[in-house]
Amino acid sequence: MNLDELMELKRKKDAVIFAHYYVDKEVQAIADYVGDSFFLAKKGTMVNEKNIIMAGVYFMGETMKILNPDKHVFLLEIEADCPMAHMVTVEEIENMRKLYDDLSVVCYVNSTAEIKAHSDYCCTSANVKKVISAIKEKNIFFVPDGNLGNNIKHLFPDKNIICHTGHCPVHNHVSLEEVKQLKEAHPNAPVYAHPECDPSIMGLVDVQGSTSGIIEEIGKSSSDEFIILTEEGILWELENRFSDKKFYFPEKMVCEGMKKVKIDDIISILKGEKEEIFVLDDVSIKAKRALDNMLAACNN
Numbered sequence: 001m002n003l004d005e006l007m008e009l010k011r012k013k014d015a016v017i018f019a020h021y022y023v024d025k026e027v028q029a030i031a032d033y034v035g036d037s038f039f040l041a042k043k044g045t046m047v048n049e050k051n052i053i054m055a056g057v058y059f060m061g062e063t064m065k066i067l068n069p070d071k072h073v074f075l076l077e078i079e080a081d082c083p084m085a086h087m088v089t090v091e092e093i094e095n096m097r098k099l100y101d102d103l104s105v106v107c108y109v110n111s112t113a114e115i116k117a118h119s120d121y122c123c124t125s126a127n128v129k130k131v132i133s134a135i136k137e138k139n140i141f142f143v144p145d146g147n148l149g150n151n152i153k154h155l156f157p158d159k160n161i162i163c164h165t166g167h168c169p170v171h172n173h174v175s176l177e178e179v180k181q182l183k184e185a186h187p188n189a190p191v192y193a194h195p196e197c198d199p200s201i202m203g204l205v206d207v208q209g210s211t212s213g214i215i216e217e218i219g220k221s222s223s224d225e226f227i228i229l230t231e232e233g234i235l236w237e238l239e240n241r242f243s244d245k246k247f248y249f250p251e252k253m254v255c256e257g258m259k260k261v262k263i264d265d266i267i268s269i270l271k272g273e274k275e276e277i278f279v280l281d282d283v284s285i286k287a288k289r290a291l292d293n294m295l296a297a298c299n300n
Helices: 003-012 025-030 037-044 058-067 090-099 113-117 128-133 146-155 176-185 199-204 211-220 234-241 263-270 281-299
Strands: 015-020 033-035 051-055 072-075 103-108 121-123 139-143 160-163 191-193 225-229 246-248
Touching: 003 015, 003 025, 003 263, 015 025, 015 037, 015 263, 025 234, 025 263, 033 037, 037 058, 037 281, 051 058, 051 263, 058 072, 058 113, 058 281, 090 103, 090 113, 090 139, 103 128, 113 281, 121 128, 121 281, 128 146, 128 281, 139 146, 146 160, 146 199, 176 191, 176 199, 176 225, 191 199, 191 211, 211 234, 225 234, 234 246
Parallel strands: 015 033, 015 051, 051 072, 103 121, 103 139, 139 160, 191 225, 225 246
Antiparallel strands: none
């Protein structure tokens, strides 16, 4: 099936394709909307198509379904998963609630629907500061990404932010020594890092930001080369926008789950060969509350 045939089939099926920056460039190239988790979650509530195809990992498909319960949501590859999403348990959250009467549970969007259902707020790396700022409780249990939590907690000295120990295996493996080597090899290149990276490297970082934040800040910079500490799938968008600039990545910045997403899976969905994503009603209702709280915090 050529591209024109695929697009025509998509139109006939009343479908829209969302893709995360970390999936293969071939998938990003044919998506209707490409972005980070916050952009995709927010945009998903604005489209008219009745069929949503989510090119990303499993929690993204769940999130899209929770926000669009009356639409059909399809995930390209059911086995595409995020290890961090499974690093926190409901028991840990409920035990923390027993320790603090004045507690708000903030759940990074990289989490299962069940964890969202037991949280008060969701957040993404793009909006975490706005979400934390909107919370009246002093005590915050931030799950599951300990790196993200620890990288922003200094901004809120009036809060007691308790960080879980979960992490993104891709971002977490970036070492201080590796960043030093990149800086030595490219002394004129500023370092742009995703806040899922370990706090120990942040002293060498010039700009810390979400995937979309990194792209935006590069657009403001006069530099012509950059060291990028995030998943290498972002390179396609960077090269499209800034063809005159050079980008350097650490080794092995590859999310295996994201790379399982292929164009052939889009064709299979449009042909009716793949089942849609479902979330249990009681879980979905509770999880949507946390997502709605996130969206409300960002709209204020």
